[in-house]
Amino acid sequence: MAVGTALSAVMMTAASAETRITYKSAKTGSSYYQMGVELAEAVKRGTDGDVIMTIEESQGSVQNVMEVRARGGDYVFTTPPSLATAAAAATGPFADKGHENFSEIRALFPIPSLTMHFVMSAETGATKLADIEGTSVLLGKGSFGATEGEKYIDLFGLAGKVEIADAELSNAVAALKNGQIDGFVTAGSWPAPNVIEAAASTPVTVLSMSEEEIAKTGRTAMTIPAGTYAGQSADIHTTSLPVMAFTTTAMDEDTAYLLTKTFWESKAEMAGVAPWWDGVNVDMLNQDGIAFHPGAVRYYDEQGIALPAAN
Incomplete structure (x- = not known):
């Protein structure tokens, strides 16, 4: 016992x-x-x-x-x-x-952090937020990235000047590759899997923001180092949560x-x-x-x- x-x-x-x-x-x-x-x-x-x-x-x-x-x-x-x-x-x-x-x-x-990515087809020539005027951009629905992307479009005077594509973010890479959209907005950790996929399948530019633009958003600054994505030769300055x-x-x-x-x-x-x-x-x-x-x-x-x- x-x-x-x-x-x-x-x-x-x-x-x-x-x-x-x-x-x-x-x-x-x-x-x-x-x-x-x-x-x-x-x-x-x-x-x-x-x-x-x-x-x-x-x-x-x-x-x-x-x-x-x-x-x-x-x-x-x-x-x-x-x-x-x-x-x-x-x-x-x-x-x-x-x-x-x-x-x-x-x-x-x-x-x-949730890091904002504005991913644009290289064919658009866009390198900064102001350059997305006249393009079609997919924001997705219901996510932080979608809400934040819409906020930035309004904040920087682009409302009504950008066509917002009506589709799910899961379709973004295929739609970009097929020329159905000019770009998409996504928020996630970097390197973001969907941005890696997009950059590997078609030439893209992930837009950088100026210090003034970042400050205006009220979000935390984030730097994505050069070389994180295919074809990215310089640091990307963006915002994060x-x-x-x-x-x-x-x-x-x-x-x-x-x-x-x-x-x-x-x-x-x-x-x-x-x-x-x-x-x-x-x-x-x-x-x-x-x-x-x-x-x-x-x-x-x-x-x-x-x-x-x-x-």
């Missing part, structure tokens, strides 16, 4: 040593879902299997935040920092939907520390497989109004990495 009891105790200790995390990001098949898969593999390798991350499909960033209301300390999710702060303030999509757990949201680390991995104060400090440490120590290896991780750097930590989990703060303090003043 004593031997059996001791064996049971050992088995319970071994089982409790494994920490299981749910990671909720985006729809299956999207680049952000794939990032989650890559991150889960990195976490398993980097912790020798002590932390197992299960990827859960999501319908979008707002849903990810809303689920904080019912989730516990094993929940990690991705969202733009602006949505995390909106939830805590019960504004925007969270107006009249406030919950005490929203004030407990804490950041861990950044992931690749930061995205971060969050949890809540319900997660214990040691787990948050281990996740943050493993992410940064695995980033170079992940970038060797998927270059979009190259776009992540410590400068992305400086998001106004974002509080970091104490476990993450411990890691950044150890590394001498400065965080926003609120931390």
